[in-house]
Amino acid sequence: MKIETQCLHEGYKPKNSEPRVMPIVQSTTYVYDKTSDVADVFDDPTKSLIYSRFENPTTDCVEKKIAALEGGVAAMCTSSGQAASLLSLLNILQAGDSFISAATIYGGTINLFAYTLKKLGIECIFVDADASEEELNAAFKPNTKAVFGETLANPALTVLDIEKFAKVAHANGVPLIIDNTFATPYLCRPIEWGADIVVHSTTKYMDGHAVQGGGVIVDSGKFDWANGKFPEFTEPDESYHGTIYTKAYPFAPYIVKARMQLMRDFGCYPAAHSSFLLNLGLETLAVRMDRYCENALKVAKYFENSGMCESVNYPGLESDKYYELGKKYMPKGTSGVISISIKGGRDAAVKFMDALELASNEVHVADIRTCVLHPASATHRQLTDEQLVAAGIDGGLVRFSVGLENVDDIIADIEKGFAAIR
Known part of the structure; x- marks a missing residue:
């Protein structure tokens, strides 16, 4: 479906004789005749x-x-x-x-x-x-x-x-x-x-x-x-x-x-x-999002059946509170991010994350590579206890961003994390 848009001006439009790759106009200024x-x-x-x-x-x-x-x-x-x-x-x-x-x-x-x-x-x-x-x-x-x-x-x-x-x-x-x-x-x-x-x-x-x-x-x-x-x-x-x-x-x-x-x-x-x-990145967005959703659903089900999590938040799971809203607004899938709360609280969550090898412990999310973060210690560290609760965050919460690697490799890495806290 073609979507007509009105923008500020016509801007750059590639022609048949020009490169297929979008050019980088590395300039701060534009020259006028008068x-x-x-x-x-x-x-x-x-x-x-x-x-x-x-x-x-x-x-x-x-x-x-x-x-x-x-x-x-x-x-x-x-x-x-x-x-x-x-x-x-x-x-x-x-x-x-x-x-x-x-x-x-x-x-x-x-x-x-x-x-x-x-x-x-x-x-x-x-x-x-x-x-x-x-x-x-x-x-x-x-x-x-x-x-x-x-x-x-x-x-x-x-x-x-x-x-x-x-x-x-x-x-x-x-x-x-x-x-x-x-x-x-x-x-x-x-x-x-x-x-x-x-x-x-x-x-x-x-x-x-x-x-x-x-x-x-x-x-x-x-x-x-x-x-x-x-x-x-x-x-x-x-x-x-x-x-x-x-x-x-x-x-x-x-x-x-x-x-x-x-x-x-x-x-x-x-x-x-x-x-x-x-x-x-935009040129591969559709392909990547399908893979993120596919991998994340398999990983979320693994977390749910592991017995190691107090809770697993992923709207693609039928057991999730937001499953129906997820189907309404995101029928193709609910992205690649999963929030899990590890049994044992903050200490167990940190041990789990530190034992991972394939997944990177980093302040990022939604990458082609699997990455994890402990929000209470990082992105939400500045919040009060009351604000953490309002934001749906506890000490054991781990944000698990599923990447595009082979899903069996991702699950094997998670098992290493669980082994460290069993």
């Missing part, structure tokens, strides 16, 4: 490229590809997934505003929302990811401007009911932002379930090879920014020639504003070479 041409582009950034702090031809190609994959109208890449989450919210929030977020999200994002944004005068209201519509509605305040959640939570592996969250967000006149990192658009396209903005850490499955850090924000083009709650889209932007984004760029006012305000000021744009590497 001074008036430069002025024209600053008046209307959709006409051409300005500077590589805003946009780059190589990255532009990747942005168009990801927008199409997610079914959005435009996308903007960032230097990390954290930058994508931050800018997705700063684009619509300011001091004195609040937003709602599911509590079971990535630990770094919790810290960003609960502490860093608080210093900027923005309040995050955390809610249970399984909250009812009534409970979600009760969390709203007059100054609430957005709702945020993860398709598949990292590392709790809860599945967000995107349709329910979208219904409540829209009833309150605000957009739903979904972090779709673990699912990728191959397994789930949140926009089709009502999400308005989608973000990713492209460092994970989209890249797949652990060779570059990056993020992306995708604009669905469907939210009504002129509903009265977001005057920054409907009133002149004094920092940019008095532009009214909903009038000047009706097809994607959100992403244009994000680029011309926030990317201009923060400059967290990826290098061309990083985008080139990301594109290589």
Whole structure:
């Protein structure tokens, strides 16, 4: 199925006489024939490229590809997934505003929302990811401007009911932002379930090879920014020639504003070479995701039947609490990440991990190589005990990211870990 997308400008389009591999445009600047041409582009950034702090031809190609994959109208890449989450919210929030977020999200994002944004005068209201519509509605305040959640939570592996969250967000006149990192658009396209903005850490499955850090924000083009709650889209932007984004760029006012305000000021744009590497990962995404899901389901069943785990969280298991939601939103599979809680708690979990040989103990996930992490000691170390519980994390929890190796080899490695704690 061909998905038509409207982007900021036409950008680079390969021709028959040009290389099949996407070129790396390793340049910070672009040359114009006349001074008036430069002025024209600053008046209307959709006409051409300005500077590589805003946009780059190589990255532009990747942005168009990801927008199409997610079914959005435009996308903007960032230097990390954290930058994508931050800018997705700063684009619509300011001091004195609040937003709602599911509590079971990535630990770094919790810290960003609960502490860093608080210093900027923005309040995050955390809610249970399984909250009812009534409970979600009760969390709203007059100054609430957005709702945020993860398709598949990292590392709790809860599945967000995107349709329910979208219904409540829209009833309150605000957009739903979904972090779709673990699912990728191959397994789930949140926009089709009502999400308005989608973000990713492209460092994970989209890249797949652990060779570059990056993020992306995708604009669905469907939210009504002129509903009265977001005057920054409907009133002149004094920092940019008095532009009214909903009038000047009706097809994607959100992403244009994000680029011309926030990317201009923060400059967290990826290098061309990083985008080139990301594109290589995207070209094998569908093949890899099928293998991740296949391997992970076999490994999850092994964990479940081992007798060594207090619990095994993987939505692909029929015994999992989120099995039905997983089938609804991710019918092709529920990615390659499994969360297990080892019997014996923290000490046993650490011994298990240290005994593994094939699996790498590293601060990463969603790689072609199997890797493990102890969240309470690493990614979620900064959280309080109460926040750990809210995020679905205990001392024995191990995040097990299944790679593309032979699944029998992965299971044999797990058996070595279990042997160390029997």
